Amino acid sequence: MSSVAAAPDAVTDTQPEFVKALTLTDATMLVAGSMIGSGIFLVSADIARQVQSPFWLIMAWILSGVMTVLAALAYGELAAMYPKAGGQYVFLRESMGPLMGFLYGWTLFVVIQTGTIAAVAVAFGKFLGVLWPAISPVRYGWFPQGDVCSAALGCHDAATQSVQLGLTPQRLIALIMIWVLTWVNLRGVREGKFVQTTLTTVKTLALAGLIILGLTVGRNAIALHANFGAGNFGGASGITGAFVLAFGAAMVGSLFSSDAWNNVTFAAAEVKNPQRNLPRALFFGTGLVCVLYIIANFAYLSVLPLHGDPNGADVIQRGIMYATQDRVGTAVAETIFSGYGAAIMAIAILISTFGCNNGLILAGARVYWAMARDRLFFRRVGTLNAKHVPAAGLIAQSIWTSILCLTGTYNQLLDFVIFAALLFYVATIAGLFILRRRLPDAPRPYRAVGYPVLPALYILLAAAVAIVLLIADKTRTQAFSGLVLVLIGVPVYFLWRSVEGRGPARVPHGRA
Numbered sequence: 001m002s003s004v005a006a007a008p009d010a011v012t013d014t015q016p017e018f019v020k021a022l023t024l025t026d027a028t029m030l031v032a033g034s035m036i037g038s039g040i041f042l043v044s045a046d047i048a049r050q051v052q053s054p055f056w057l058i059m060a061w062i063l064s065g066v067m068t069v070l071a072a073l074a075y076g077e078l079a080a081m082y083p084k085a086g087g088q089y090v091f092l093r094e095s096m097g098p099l100m101g102f103l104y105g106w107t108l109f110v111v112i113q114t115g116t117i118a119a120v121a122v123a124f125g126k127f128l129g130v131l132w133p134a135i136s137p138v139r140y141g142w143f144p145q146g147d148v149c150s151a152a153l154g155c156h157d158a159a160t161q162s163v164q165l166g167l168t169p170q171r172l173i174a175l176i177m178i179w180v181l182t183w184v185n186l187r188g189v190r191e192g193k194f195v196q197t198t199l200t201t202v203k204t205l206a207l208a209g210l211i212i213l214g215l216t217v218g219r220n221a222i223a224l225h226a227n228f229g230a231g232n233f234g235g236a237s238g239i240t241g242a243f244v245l246a247f248g249a250a251m252v253g254s255l256f257s258s259d260a261w262n263n264v265t266f267a268a269a270e271v272k273n274p275q276r277n278l279p280r281a282l283f284f285g286t287g288l289v290c291v292l293y294i295i296a297n298f299a300y301l302s303v304l305p306l307h308g309d310p311n312g313a314d315v316i317q318r319g320i321m322y323a324t325q326d327r328v329g330t331a332v333a334e335t336i337f338s339g340y341g342a343a344i345m346a347i348a349i350l351i352s353t354f355g356c357n358n359g360l361i362l363a364g365a366r367v368y369w370a371m372a373r374d375r376l377f378f379r380r381v382g383t384l385n386a387k388h389v390p391a392a393g394l395i396a397q398s399i400w401t402s403i404l405c406l407t408g409t410y411n412q413l414l415d416f417v418i419f420a421a422l423l424f425y426v427a428t429i430a431g432l433f434i435l436r437r438r439l440p441d442a443p444r445p446y447r448a449v450g451y452p453v454l455p456a457l458y459i460l461l462a463a464a465v466a467i468v469l470l471i472a473d474k475t476r477t478q479a480f481s482g483l484v485l486v487l488i489g490v491p492v493y494f495l496w497r498s499v500e501g502r503g504p505a506r507v508p509h510g511r512a
Helices: 024-035 044-051 054-081 088-096 098-131 169-186 189-215 221-228 241-257 274-303 328-336 341-373 391-407 410-416 418-438 453-471 476-500
Strands: none
Touching: 024 189, 024 274, 024 341, 044 054, 044 241, 054 088, 054 241, 054 274, 054 418, 054 453, 088 098, 088 341, 088 418, 098 169, 098 341, 098 391, 098 418, 098 476, 169 189, 169 341, 169 391, 189 274, 189 328, 189 341, 221 274, 241 418, 241 453, 274 328, 328 341, 341 391, 418 453, 418 476, 453 476
16 A cells, blocks of 8 residues: 555656457457356256246346346446446446445455456366366365354354365466466457457357257256146246245346456457447347356256256256256256266366456456556556556456465355445446436447436346345345445545545546
8 A cells, every 4th residue: 555656647658558459259258258157057056946946047047137238238338438447447436436436446356356266267176177086175285174264254154154275276276277367468468358259259159059959959858847847837926025035145146147247348448449349249248148048047947857856866866956066057968968968068167267267357457457547556556568458457466366266265255245246236327327417418429228217227126136135044144244345445445545645646538
């Protein structure tokens, strides 16, 4: 905090600037690639256990998809108005002031972006362990094997909430993945976009292939009858207050599997013709992925019964609810590729997680760069290297992410931040209404479709989910913890300003 950022007006014209290298296709692939990780292959099991119905499993994904696309349509207007590095941070700063912008950037750095990268990286290590069992979760002997239960993290059950300090083969692979992708993105945005576009294309085709095979070759009479026959798919009856809470809590998995679509706005300064391409990329990317997710769950239901026996002898008997380690995608692949399903899905998820993390690593550093330019982060982070990328931000991000990998707390942190993430989505779209009123004549190359009805509908839906998370027993602790994490940023903001000695200074109009 002792580092004082140089005033933006002191920056010379010789400083490297962002390179506009991302086409509409690249931007769309950044949206889709950041969304598709490992979640679509895993979380349907937990959703199924909570909703107990094929109909409501599909509805959880449909509602998550609708919310995601509604938000993307609204963000398109903001992105076209402010096509600057930092994206959502800039939107909140311009609509609600620097404090709200800082709170978002603070939470993003502490857990949203870095925690997601850490979790995806360890998932990469876990699925690599399917191919090479030596890559295990067992900690190396020189680390203490006891776990620390952190009350600060709301730890009540040491078996599930403990902090597992140390290095394991899986975490070592995760660290290598993070450092390799950071190195790739340090070399320039063109290198980062090549990896992103290539891997997103591959994993999208792989997911589509699994869907097609599940709906054709893998169709199972037992699953079809159990899920769709004799009125089993109906869901209109039996809706109670308890079920509404369970359904809202179940949507945590589908919402976070659909998250990170906003990352393309972080790299807005590097998108060609951003006023035109950013809104299109947001809509095309989110629409593509959400449709794939919904159809994928129909494919799962065509191959496996929703209900099952946790002690079942095979994947059909265990069903979706009790798929081994919640690996629903792997269970589907095992029924199609007998004996090879686990390896095939492991390879698919390795590609998926690698591409997902590349997009997250590429985009996140742009937010920290924008914060540093506003004197709200370390001075060095607000500079670009000779390759025209925020090298210091990428390195800072990799360091903190690596620490999260070694603590083993990232999964808990991600749970805690669910509520906070919804708050920022709601605040950002509320900012759209504020800017429409405050700056009615400002240039708007794209106007949000269905304004004000559709943006307001998103706010209502997201607020309803947030309220459910605050009420439901399963998520109450995590929701309040997420809120506390955000509020901790308030004194940090004022402390930073007091050390800085000046208020945030904006980058002059036109600078990235």
